[in-house]
Amino acid sequence: MSLTREGIAYRVAQELPEGSYVNLGIGIPTLVSGFIPPGREIFFHSENGILGMGPLAEPGHEDADLINAGKQYVTLLPGASLFDHPTSFSMIRGGHIDYAVLGALEVSASGDLANWRTPGEKVPGVGGAMDLAFGVRNVIVTMTHLTNKGKPKILNRCTLPLTAPRCVKYIFTDMAMIEVTSQGLLLREFAPGLDPPIVQSHTEPPLHIVSGCREMDVPAKFHRAPAAQATR
Amino acid sequence: MSLTREGIAYRVAQELPEGSYVNLGIGIPTLVSGFIPPGREIFFHSENGILGMGPLAEPGHEDADLINAGKQYVTLLPGASLFDHPTSFSMIRGGHIDYAVLGALEVSASGDLANWRTPGEKVPGVGGAMDLAFGVRNVIVTMTHLTNKGKPKILNRCTLPLTAPRCVKYIFTDMAMIEVTSQGLLLREFAPGLDPPIVQSHTEPPLHIVSGCREMDVPAKFHRAPAAQATR
């Protein structure tokens, strides 16, 4: 068993504390906002100058002048604010954003992140990825544990060009929740039905299993059977 | 004869073209706004975040939150804008302000300006003077031609600490209007009743008298008798 994409997003959402300022990347991170526990106040930031974003706009109710960094039409919650790019990236680079939830291609044992140049990609594009990786206090990576060829994405050393060195704090995958520390990678949680040795077998660097390492608390609807996982 | 302080301000005011963005320093420069020809649209800037200032507020009609850089209560004209210090000094340092009219203690033949540290002054204070002197395209100096001890303020070389080197474009005094160029100081106008040799005798560096050098066109009420001048 492992987690669906929604399952990863669900698990990350539980981790974000009340009152935190959060930037969500494209892909799995985008799903996180849908799983924030009711009543918990979280402020979502978008690079193009929005703090306090609400859900995507309902079809037919889009505002032509209000998109997020992924070019989707969004809404504002009460207490939102609007600003220009220099201010928006002051929030990011100045360490004011508490959490960036980002996708990743590779993460190293020391927290190096590679997520801006895919192998074989012809036209590069970095967007705000580097600013987020360098500037945000807590960089959370969400990704599938393995490439679609079944190779580990958590490596001793990244092979792809880095987005930022030593920036990742937590890795949430369909198999595990891992904390990156100066002492190495700590395995804190594993997906339902897995165990630490299985997670280790799919992870290149050694994992230190914390006392209290436990199964992830994620609803059954977000679990995925091994077969489904193998075909991904 | 020479000019009163108002006369100097009057003469400077005639020089500012329609549509120009102007920062006025403290002292004689402050008086300039009162002499702008009717119908000529000039935009006055204040370092503390105002563009489009109007006259001083009438007593009893002050707005506690609206002062200029000299801490006087001011008004706004239609089309004014308000902003923070970084934006205000972007206007100055970024070369967006067309004219700064500043007081001076000394100006050198090459346009060096000294106006921030008075001799014998115990507590220094620079304020926005350096940013203006370094950043504004056309720095206009207004001052009395002589110190109150009768010594020239226009010198071969400044003796006081510089505000900025080679920044002054025009000098307006009670005796003359002088342009600073890479070829030296050009005497363009002299006060009513004076002549170029008299102005030169009160000026340390050599003055080049331009063809067409003429008497200043300033109303008689702003002329001052020599006696009055001597007592200042």
Add this chain to the structure above:
Amino acid sequence: MVDKTLKTCEEAVAGVFDGATILLGGFGDPGLPGQILEALRLQGARDLTIVHNGAGGGTHALGGLIHDGKVRKLIASFPANPGNQSFQEKYLKGEVELEIVPQGTLAERIRAAGAGLGGFFTPTGAGTELGAGKESRMINGREMIFEHALHADFAFVRAYRGDRLGNLNYRMAMRNFNVPMCTAAKFVVAEVDELVPVGGIDPEDVHTPGIFVDHVVEVVRHPEYLKITTEGR
């Protein structure tokens, strides 16, 4: 009386010369000066350097300009969108040069130019491919790299409301790169949804003071964007 209004976008782009550097405002559609871009496409200037977050979509606006071969170089943070065919084709053929700049660094370099600064030290990019070869130093225990101010000949932006003094007001997410871009070019034109009388924008609501703007032109939005807007995408 000062009057910075223009009647047409053709006037806005009339002075653009071959080899000019242009700051192009907008992030996605909000703030993108679509009608000025169309006028620029027809105006004929070539070998342009365009500074913009992305590379434009389809074959209209920036996509069109690139498609027509008018762009020599693009300075952008994210030209990699699948919709940017015009750019991708030209880039892969080597017909357009690309300088990739992290989005925050791009905004800050433009701001620095408008603020009269020579450049700044930022952590973003240090120790990566995009920081390679750049001057670097440790500041407060962190490696930082030097980034230069980015000046331009022209800036074209879109705002919501404007007046004859050049004051601009944006709505929602339109401010983005437009606020710094208006400060960093020698010649700045904004297309606006609505030209209002002087005083029609409250002094508290002026996001770009008129001092930064040379001209304002009122135009209806580019039909391509109206379509996108009403249909969503």
Add this chain to the structure above:
Amino acid sequence: MVDKTLKTCEEAVAGVFDGATILLGGFGDPGLPGQILEALRLQGARDLTIVHNGAGGGTHALGGLIHDGKVRKLIASFPANPGNQSFQEKYLKGEVELEIVPQGTLAERIRAAGAGLGGFFTPTGAGTELGAGKESRMINGREMIFEHALHADFAFVRAYRGDRLGNLNYRMAMRNFNVPMCTAAKFVVAEVDELVPVGGIDPEDVHTPGIFVDHVVEVVRHPEYLKITTEGR
């Protein structure tokens, strides 16, 4: 529910420690947190470094803090006002250290800290007494000097309206140093004229987004300022 409001200015300054660096907002009275300053004066912390445009007037507010000998160092652009007796006395006795910074450089150094930049090159001050000894280089044909980001432990400002999320709105000339100062300290408190419900400040009118603010406290203005205001000066 997030609630950044405080009931009193005493709470705002409770954490200030001996030797702390404090960004003090305001230019003249607009934006000056007069009530927080009075609370700070009573709080007792010493050896403070205060960053402010001037040196305060009379013996209230910043003048009072200096008068009481709580200030070890002032970083300011214009401490030379004749009204600043408290500072001048202490300075001339060598009891307060002074760092003079040009006003624009001061604002920009604070902004740089808040923006995560290490510093910047500016022309202001090159070749003068205030530029002496600083790293310099030619950029685009102009001599520029390097200025470091200016970080602080605390920032105290005054705004017009605030909400429980820390969003702030200023009126008229209140923005001044307050906008950058709120971004550049570890702990930021704003005193406000009016605490409004969330949504009471339009998203377009938020000048300091709540992300930069730790606490908001509603207080009536310091009587010294009310007096000044109604009597003029």
